[in-house]
Amino acid sequence: MARRKKGRDISGWLVVDKPAGVTSTSVVNKVRWALDARKAGHAGTLDPTATGVLAIALGEATKTVPYVTDAMKAYRFTMRLGAATNTDDTEGEVIATSDTRPTDAQIIAALPAFTGDIEQVPPQFSAVKVDGERAYARARDGEEMELKSRPLFVESLEMISRDGDLLVLEMVCGKGGYVRSIARDLGAALGCLGHVDHLRRIWSGPFEPSDGVDWSTLETLARDPKLDDYIHPLSVGLQDLDELPATPEGAVRLRNGNPGMVIASGVEYGAECWASYEGKPVAVGIYKAGELHPSRVFNL
Template sequence: MKQTQTKRIKRPVHGVLLLDKPYGASSNQALQKCKWLLQAEKGGHTGVLDPLATGLLPLCFGDATKFAQRMLDADKRYVATLKLGATTTTGDLEGEVLQTSSLRPDRTAVDEAIAHFTGEYEQVPPMYSALKHEGRPLYEYARAGIHIERPARRITIYAIEVLSFSEDELVLDVRCSKGTYIRTLSEDIGARLGCGAHLSGLRRTETAGFRLEETITVAEFEAMTLAERDARLLPADSLLADLPAVTLDAAATDKLTHGLSVRFPSEDGTIAGLRVYGDTGSGQVSFLGLAELLDQVLYPRRLLSTVVHS
């Protein structure tokens, strides 16, 4: 007798999971695994971590996906391991070796190179990246042997600290702005040192106020019950924790959740992003979403679907 398969029921799950992405998995693979474990209807990640990279990857589910873009714009922090004395086609350990050098820098040269790249600098994105050119990611062109000219982008390296240094390896703690490619930074430092270098390890440790210590591994998440997985999710407003907050009374809450603006006396002229809380009828204050304050009027900008009235 042919066995029929029961269709997996998806649930309206809302929240943020701080995942320690494993080595070798793409960001989307990690997302789909956790989405399946949560039986969630909707999910999204907050910026790509390369398969060779590990560490902090916030995953958003349900209403939390409305605010995922802010994670893309956030500053980041990484522990980067540089292999000295060799360059590769991809800028990391997955590529073929292009050139090798027996030259090895001393600590003085390392400190000078780090100082050179601390602050703003014009960085050319790597060919092996997900940036699009005419609708296709650059890595597709690179794999086909096609070189595309890429304009440099101004990024900021806030700080670089040497965690360890040996003849063939340099481990750095890097704090940087959005859009920074650590592979390219590694190559640029290697070129500055004169010996060449490529990225042999990368671990994201911070983004948007979240820290690696708060994460959970896929294996740990899989070992939990469904209720325990739900309890592990952070609320959607954790993505907006750096923004100022306002609380509305029941009448103003009702107007805002119907898509209407609300008078809100304030000495502040314009605030582009505000966390808004209000009474949705339960008698308890709930997170409503994101609003903008302009000339003492509060305008809804991105509200939770669970509080929006039709």
């Protein structure tokens, strides 16, 4: 008989404004301990040096992580001109420098090339796998890899301000974007080289920093019932999908993993939706002719 995990059976989302110098995994572990939660996970890794929105899924909300991970995200970052590093940020060693400096007009003119559907090569120090091993582990051993490019949708990339060699830019993009690669490639395109000096995720899908807690508050309220007040409902992570009320019989069938009747109006056949009953999420699935065919069932 499998041992039951210790901790409270709580479900929902806790948004943490992650500080620099802490890994995303450390934040998850801290939240799990602070809430005495049985299960937790995050929706979208942030580099240890980065700050900003890190959405932590608790309990049954972990089943909705893909919907937040796939959602659009926004980053505000500072790019330093004149040098490239082996990590594409300030943590690495400088591997090349340039005395070339573009004008503001040249920078603005270069930005459209990094919007829309683009191909992006991840940084050498990244979590992508190469022959079953993380790229950063091989990079630490001094290996230089030829990483494959990956598709990325960039909705917008704008220059906010400039102070000498420091550019502040803001980017809105889809899943899998590496801001460090944007800085590296933009610096190369401008002929001046560049890397990320500071990075902050300013929102992620439905979540913003004001929706959650900072690190200090998390530590202060650890194991305090008041921390529960910051937990958002599981359904917040499903806001990009249509909600379909389930009938009483439909809710029972859905909870058992079977297609169940829902009340739908104007929903296309084959659309991914979520069903609710008495205000609680029941399942996510595909809508077909009056029924939801579940792919994920929530035990709430």
